[in-house]
Amino acid sequence: MLRKSTDIRQEEIKRAVLTIIHRDGLKNISTKNLAKEVGISEGTIFRHFQSKNDIMMGIIDDVSQGLIEELKKITLLDKPADKRLFDLLCKTVTYLVENKGITILLFSEASYDNDTVMLKKLNYIFNSQKQLAGKIISDGIAAGIWDKTISIEDVTTLYMGIPITLNIEMILNGEKFQYKNFCNRMYNLMLKILMKT
Amino acid sequence: MLRKSTDIRQEEIKRAVLTIIHRDGLKNISTKNLAKEVGISEGTIFRHFQSKNDIMMGIIDDVSQGLIEELKKITLLDKPADKRLFDLLCKTVTYLVENKGITILLFSEASYDNDTVMLKKLNYIFNSQKQLAGKIISDGIAAGIWDKTISIEDVTTLYMGIPITLNIEMILNGEKFQYKNFCNRMYNLMLKILMKT
DNA sequence: TACATTTGCAAGCAAATACTTACTTATGTT
DNA sequence: AACATAAGTAAGTATTTGCTTGCAAATGTA
Numbered sequence: 001m002l003r004k005s006t007d008i009r010q011e012e013i014k015r016a017v018l019t020i021i022h023r024d025g026l027k028n029i030s031t032k033n034l035a036k037e038v039g040i041s042e043g044t045i046f047r048h049f050q051s052k053n054d055i056m057m058g059i060i061d062d063v064s065q066g067l068i069e070e071l072k073k074i075t076l077l078d079k080p081a082d083k084r085l086f087d088l089l090c091k092t093v094t095y096l097v098e099n100k101g102i103t104i105l106l107f108s109e110a111s112y113d114n115d116t117v118m119l120k121k122l123n124y125i126f127n128s129q130k131q132l133a134g135k136i137i138s139d140g141i142a143a144g145i146w147d148k149t150i151s152i153e154d155v156t157t158l159y160m161g162i163p164i165t166l167n168i169e170m171i172l173n174g175e176k177f178q179y180k181n182f183c184n185r186m187y188n189l190m191l192k193i194l195m196k197t
Numbered sequence: 198m199l200r201k202s203t204d205i206r207q208e209e210i211k212r213a214v215l216t217i218i219h220r221d222g223l224k225n226i227s228t229k230n231l232a233k234e235v236g237i238s239e240g241t242i243f244r245h246f247q248s249k250n251d252i253m254m255g256i257i258d259d260v261s262q263g264l265i266e267e268l269k270k271i272t273l274l275d276k277p278a279d280k281r282l283f284d285l286l287c288k289t290v291t292y293l294v295e296n297k298g299i300t301i302l303l304f305s306e307a308s309y310d311n312d313t314v315m316l317k318k319l320n321y322i323f324n325s326q327k328q329l330a331g332k333i334i335s336d337g338i339a340a341g342i343w344d345k346t347i348s349i350e351d352v353t354t355l356y357m358g359i360p361i362t363l364n365i366e367m368i369l370n371g372e373k374f375q376y377k378n379f380c381n382r383m384y385n386l387m388l389k390i391l392m393k394t
Numbered sequence: 395t396a397c398a399t400t401t402g403c404a405a406g407c408a409a410a411t412a413c414t415t416a417c418t419t420a421t422g423t424t
Numbered sequence: 425a426a427c428a429t430a431a432g433t434a435a436g437t438a439t440t441t442g443c444t445t446g447c448a449a450a451t452g453t454a
Binding site: 026111151155162 | 222305308309312316347351357361383389
C-alpha cells in the first residue's frame with residue numbers, strides 16, 4: 001500500500017477534477033469517480049478534504065494565488081504598456097490552455113448554487129483580470145501611446161471576452177482548435193481599438 | 198383541478214428551467230423543483246416530456262429556432278452592413294437579457310457529459326452567430342466601408358466574446374449590471390476595429 | 395349522456411449522491 | 425522495539441436523483 005502525504009494527495013485530487021471535467025464532462029466529477037481517477041478509495045478523499053465543496057474552493061484559490069498573482073506581477077513590471085498588455089493576455093491564454101477544465105469549473109460553480117462565498121471568490125478572479133488590464137491601458141493612455149477618448153471600462157469588458165471565448169472554442173472544437181497565435185491575433189485587435197485616430 | 202394542454206405545459210416547464218437557473222442556480226434544476234415551480238406534480242412533468250434531457254434539448258432547439266432564425270433574417274436584410282451589425286448585436290443582447298439563464302444552461306450542457314448530439318446543437322448555435330457576424334463584416338468590406346486587411350475569423354472570435362461576457366457579468370454582478378447601452382458601447386468598439394486606417 | 399382521451403397525482407422504484415464509520419496498516423520518532 | 429500518528433479501506437449511512445406505476449378526474453366529441 002503506497003502512502004502519500006495530504007499535501008500531495010490534495011494536489012492529485014484537484015488535478016483529477018480538472019482532468020475529469022475536460023475529458024468526461026462536469027457530470028462525472030463525483031467523489032467516486034474522483035477517487036477512481038486518483039487511484040484511492042472514496043473515503044480517502046474525505047481524509048484529505050473536509051467536503052467536495054472544499055476541493056472546488058481549493059482549486060479556485062489556486063487560480064487566485066497562481067494566475068492572478070502572476071498577472072499582477074506582469075502589470076507592475078517596468079515595461080511599456082503595449083508589451084505588458086501582450087504579456088498579460090498571453091499569460092492568461094497559456095494558463096487556460098494548460099489548465100483545461102478550469103473555466104468550465106469556474107463558470108459552473110458561479111452558476112451552481114448562488115453561494116455568496118463562492119461568488120465573491122469568482123468575482124475577485126474576474127474583476128482582478130479586468131482591473132489589471134484596465135491599469136495597463138490607463139498607463140498606455142497616460143504615456144501618450146493610446147487613444148485617451150476610449151472608455152477603459154468598455155475595452156476591458158471586451159477584453160474579458162477573449163479568455164472566455166477561448167474556452168467555448170476549446171469545449172466545442174476540442175483538439176481542433178488552434179491556440180497557436182491566438183493571443184497575438186487577439187492582441188492585434190485590441191491594439192486597433194486602443195490606437196489613436 | 199386545472200388542466201392545460203401539453204403544448205402549454207411544455208412551455209411552462211421550459212420557462213421554469215430558466216427561472217430556477219437564474220434565481221437559484223444550476224444545482225436546483227431537479228425534476229422535483231421544476232414541478233414545484235410550475236405548480237404540478239413531478240409525475241406530470243413526465244406526462245409532457247419523455248425525459249429531463251428532452252426538456253434541455255427543447256430549450257436548446259428553441260434558441261436555434263428563435264434567436265438564430267431572427268439573426269439570420271437581420272443578416273439577410275437589405276440594409277447597410279453597419280446597421281445590420283448593430284441590429285445583430287442588439288438582438289442577441291436583448292435575447293440574453295430576456296432569457297436570463299440560457300447561457301448558463303447552454304454552457305453547462307456543453308460541458309456536462311461530452312454528449313455528441315448536444316455538442317452538435319451547441320456548435321450550431323455558436324457557429325451560426327459567428328458566421329452571421331462574419332457575413333455582415335464581409336459585406337461591409339465588399340461595400341468598401343470597412344478595412345479589408347483585417348481577419349474576419351479573428352474579429353468574429355472577438356465578437357463572440359461579447360454575449361458571453363455579458364452573461365458572466367449578469368451572474369457575478371446580478372441586478373447591478375448595466376445592460377443599458379451595452380450593445381451600443383460594444384458596437385462602437387467593433388466599429389473601431391473594422392474602421393479603415 | 396356515453397365514452398374515449400388527455401391530464402393529473404400519490405406513492406413507489408433503483409441507482410447515484412456526498413459523506414461517515416469502524417477498523418487496518420504503513421511510517422516516522424523516541 | 426514500542427508507540428503515536430497519519431493514511432488507507434470496505435461497507436455502510438441518509439438523502440436525492442430521474443423516472444414509473446396504477447388509478448382518478450377533467451375534457452372533448454358523438
